[in-house]
Amino acid sequence: MSIEVQQLSKSYGSEKALKNVSFSIGSGEVVGFLGPNGAGKSTLMRILTTYLSPDEGRALVNGHDVKAEPMKVKRSVGYLPENNPLYSDLYVKEYLSFQCGIHKTGRQRIDEVVEQLGLRDHASKKISQLSKGYKQRVGLAAALLHDPEVLILDEPTTGLDPNQLAEIRELIREIGKTKTILLSTHIMQEVEAMCDRVLIINKGTLVTDTKLKDLITEGEQHIEVEFDLVVEEQLLRQLPHLEKAENVYDTTWSLVFKTEKDMRSELFDFANNNGLKALKINKKIQNLESMFREMTRNLQD
Numbered sequence: 152m153s154i155e156v157q158q159l160s161k162s163y164g165s166e167k168a169l170k171n172v173s174f175s176i177g178s179g180e181v182v183g184f185l186g187p188n189g190a191g192k193s194t195l196m197r198i199l200t201t202y203l204s205p206d207e208g209r210a211l212v213n214g215h216d217v218k219a220e221p222m223k224v225k226r227s228v229g230y231l232p233e234n235n236p237l238y239s240d241l242y243v244k245e246y247l248s249f250q251c252g253i254h255k256t257g258r259q260r261i262d263e264v265v266e267q268l269g270l271r272d273h274a275s276k277k278i279s280q281l282s283k284g285y286k287q288r289v290g291l292a293a294a295l296l297h298d299p300e301v302l303i304l305d306e307p308t309t310g311l312d313p314n315q316l317a318e319i320r321e322l323i324r325e326i327g328k329t330k331t332i333l334l335s336t337h338i339m340q341e342v343e344a345m346c347d348r349v350l351i352i353n354k355g356t357l358v359t360d361t362k363l364k365d366l367i368t369e370g371e372q373h374i375e376v377e378f379d380l381v382v383e384e385q386l387l388r389q390l391p392h393l394e395k396a397e398n399v400y401d402t403t404w405s406l407v408f409k410t411e412k413d414m415r416s417e418l419f420d421f422a423n424n425n426g427l428k429a430l431k432i433n434k435k436i437q438n439l440e441s442m443f444r445e446m447t448r449n450l451q452d
C-alpha cells in the first residue's frame with residue numbers, strides 16, 4: 152500500500168478535526184479527497200507529510216510510519232501545501248535549486264522537472280512575475296524534485312482561471328500515470344476530471360470511499376449540453392433513448408439517456424440538424440453529484 156491510514160484522530164484544542172479516519176490507497180491510484188471547507192482535508196494531509204502529529208491512530212506512507220520514520224516518509228512524498236507557499240522574490244531556478252538542497256537531490260533534476268512541467272520559458276523569471284497557474288507548476292515541480300512515489304496535493308486547482316485549470320488538470324493526469332496521488336478539493340468536478348477514486352470527508356468523518364467507475368449506472372448516461380439558443384423540451388424529446396430532460400439554466404440542459412451507445416455525437420448531429428450549435432457536451436457522473444449534495448445537506452443540520 153502507498154498510503155495506509157488507520158483510525159486516525161486529531162483535535163485542535165476542543166475542536167475535533169479528524170474522527171477515526173481509516174482508508175488505504177494502492178500504488179498508482181489517483182484519489183480525490185473531497186469535502187467542504189473545514190472538513191479536515193488539510194489536517195490529514197499535514198499528518199501524512201509529517202508536519203502534524205496524530206493524536207490517535209496510525210498513518211503509513213510507502214510502508215513507513217509518520218511518527219516513527221518521518222525522514223523516510225518525507226523521502227517518499229512530494230507535497231504541495233495549501234495556497235502553495237513559494238518565495239516570490241526568488242527566480243524559478245533559484246527556488247528549485249534551494250529545494251534540491253533541502254531534499255539533497257542532484258541539480259540535474261531541476262532541468263528534468265522544468266521540462267516536465269512546461270516551465271522552460273519561465274525558469275529564469277522571478278516567481279512574483281508568474282501567473283497563478285505557473286506558480287502552481289513551480290509548486291508541483293518542487294514537489295517532484297526528489298522523484299517521490301507518492302504525491303500529496305492540497306487544493307492544487309483552487310483559485311485558477313479556466314485555462315490554467317485545464318492545464319493543471321492535464322499535468323496532474325499525466326503525472327498520475329506514474330505516481331500515486333492524493334489530491335484534495337472542495338469542488339466535485341475536479342474529482343471527476345482527474346481521479347479514479349473519491350474519498351468524501353465531512354466534519355472530520357470519512358463518509359464515502361468509492362471508485363468512480365462504480366458510481367456509473369450501467370446502461371444510463373448523463374449528459375450536460377449547452378446550446379447557443381433557447382430550446383423547447385418538445386424538440387429534445389425527439390432524441391432517441393432520452394429518459395429525462397431538465398433545463399439547468401438558460402440554454403443548458405441535463406439529459407439522461409437509457410442506452411450503452413455514446414450519445415454525444417448523436418447530440419452534436421441533432422443540434423446541427425435543427426439549426427442549433429452545441430457549445431458544450433459533457434458526460435457526467437450523476438451519482439457523484441447526488442452523493443456530494445447529500446453530504447452538503449448533512450452539513451447544514
Ligand code: ADP
Nearest residue numbers: 163166168186187188189190191192193194195
Ligand atoms: P479543510 O482543509 O478540509 O478545509 P482543515 O483540515 O484545514 O479543513 O480544518 C479542519 C478543522 O480544524 C476546521 O474546523 C478548522 O477550523 C480547524 N483547524 C485547522 N487548523 C487549525 C489550527 N491550526 N488551529 C485550530 N483549528 C484548526
Ligand code: MG
Nearest residue numbers: 192193194233
Ligand atoms: Mg484545507
